[in-house]
Structures are given as structure tokens and as C-alpha cells.
Amino acid sequence: MARSGENAAWGALSGIGAFSFQGTKNLTSGESGFITTNDEQLFELCCGLHTIGRGRGGGVYEHFYVGWNYRLSELQGSLLNVQFKRLEAQTELRQRRVERLLPRLSAVPGIRAQTLDSRVTRAACYVAILEFEPEAFAGVGRDSLAEALQGEGIPAGTPYHYALHWNPVFQQKNFPWVPGIATLDYSRVECPIADRLCRNTVFLPQYIPLGEEEDVDAGAEAFGKVQRNAGELKTARGPSLPR
Numbered sequence: 234m235a236r237s238g239e240n241a242a243w244g245a246l247s248g249i250g251a252f253s254f255q256g257t258k259n260l261t262s263g264e265s266g267f268i269t270t271n272d273e274q275l276f277e278l279c280c281g282l283h284t285i286g287r288g289r290g291g292g293v294y295e296h297f298y299v300g301w302n303y304r305l306s307e308l309q310g311s312l313l314n315v316q317f318k319r320l321e322a323q324t325e326l327r328q329r330r331v332e333r334l335l336p337r338l339s340a341v342p343g344i345r346a347q348t349l350d351s352r353v354t355r356a357a358c359y360v361a362i363l364e365f366e367p368e369a370f371a372g373v374g375r376d377s378l379a380e381a382l383q384g385e386g387i388p389a390g391t392p393y394h395y396a397l398h399w400n401p402v403f404q405q406k407n408f409p410w411v412p413g414i415a416t417l418d419y420s421r422v423e424c425p426i427a428d429r430l431c432r433n434t435v436f437l438p439q440y441i442p443l444g445e446e447e448d449v450d451a452g453a454e455a456f457g458k459v460q461r462n463a464g465e466l467k468t469a470r471g472p473s474l475p476r
Contacts, residue, residue: 248272254309259323259357259439260316262309323443327358330442330449334361337453343369344456361437364430371463378459379435381466385455390436396427 252267254260268279278298280289286300287293305313331349338346343366349356370378375391382389402408403419441452459466 262312327442331358381459387455393431398422
């Protein structure tokens with residue numbers, strides 16, 4: 234929890250910002266997070282909510298809110314403090330490696346890599362998001378492509394099996410406290426671009442750009458090798474929509 238300057242919170246576009254230190258993130262302590270704000274009332278509320286409703290400076294058993302036990306442990310804090318010292322150098326390295334990786338991936342027919350806007354001067358480069366055209370890979374599905382890349386030593390991931398609105402929490406409307414929920418019907422929502430991307434997208438994790446240049450080049454070369462041998466892969470469709 235941290236307070237910042239007079240205007241927008243540090244690292245945010247408005248009065249409050251949130252950061253995740255979960256295990257796959259650029260900066261991690263396994264689990265935990267970080268909130269920044271310059272609003273004193275929000276600061277007090279967040280402090281209470283994350284420490285079972287206590288108030289700062291209050292008694293051990295004095296509670297002001299119905300809160301949770303989300304306090305960062307000393308061990309996790311120690312891990313984060315060490316990594317903060319490495320973050321600047323790692324961020325610069327990631328950006329250099331990604332700027333090398335994306336053009337090489339885009340040169341593979343049928344691969345569209347997410348690119349950086351020309352105005353961007355600083356990027357965290359969390360994951361490399363790649364859309365592929367199954368037709369350019371002999372019609373194989375996303376999971377088969379990822380499995381083949383993993384066989385080449387490239388830890389490609391496929392975390393999104395379907396678009397957000399297909400999640401059970403929305404389809405089953407498991408948030409009855411929301412006003413007007415009776416009128417919502419997410420089964421009628423059509424998001425064809427999101428559906429396509431979930432079927433045809435693979436991810437490369439954030440630790441790949443921390444390697445050497447030859448490691449980055451090997452990632453791009455693996456896509457080319459898999460493509461050249463795609464006809465030998467077991468044809469498999471991508472994940473089906475949960476209709």
C-alpha cells in the first residue's frame with residue numbers, strides 16, 4: 234500500500250492503481266499485489282480491507298470494516314525488495330529482446346505478432362501475444378501448435394480457452410447483487426473477433442526475453458520449423474465455444 238503525489242496515483246491513470254505480483258508476472262513474489270493512491274480515504278479503506286478490517290493505529294481487536302486477511306508476508310516482501318533492484322535492468326533487456334523477436338516472428342507466414350505503437354518509448358513486455366492462421370500450418374489447431382512448440386523447447390501457452398463473456402460467472406449470472414441482472418443475457422452476446430483470437434492465439438511467457446539473443450532467435454526459428462513440418466502434426470481443432 235502506498236500513497237503518491239497530488240494528482241493521479243503513481244503508476245495509474247486516475248486516483249488509484251493496482252499491481253499484481255502473482256507468479257507469472259515480471260515482478261513476482263509468488264502471490265500478492267500493490268495498490269497506489271493519493272486519496273487519504275481510499276488509503277485508509279484499503280488498509281482496513283486487506284487486514285481484517287482494522288484501522289491504522291487502532292487496537293489489535295478493533296475492527297472498522299468487514300475485511301480480509303490479505304497482508305503481504307515478510308518473506309514475500311523480502312523477495313520483492315530484492316527484485317525491485319533488478320527491475321530497471323530487466324525491463325530494458327525485455328524491451329530490447331522483444332524488439333528483436335517480434336519482426337522475426339512476423340516474418341513467419343501466417344503469424345501476426347502484437348506490435349508496439351510507434352509512440353511507445355517504454356514497454357513492460359509482459360508476454361508476446363501471437364495470432365496464427367491455421368491454414369498456414371496445415372490446418373492444425375492451436376493446442377497442437379503449442380504442443381509442437383513446446384517439443385522444440387519453446388514454452389508456448391494457451392491460457393484463454395474462450396472469450397470473457399463465455400465464462401460461467403457471466404453465463405450463469407452468478408452476481409445477483411448487480412441491479413438489472415434479470416435483463417442480462419450473455420448467451421446472446423456475439424464477439425466474433427474475441428472468439429477468433431481465443432481459438433487462434435498463443436502466448437510466449439515474459440521470461441523468454443530475459444535470455445540471450447540466440448534464445449530469442451531460437452523462438453522465432455521454432456515457429457518456422459513447426460510450420461515446415463505442420464503436415465506431420467496431428468490435426469486438432471481449437472477449443473470449442475461453450476454454447
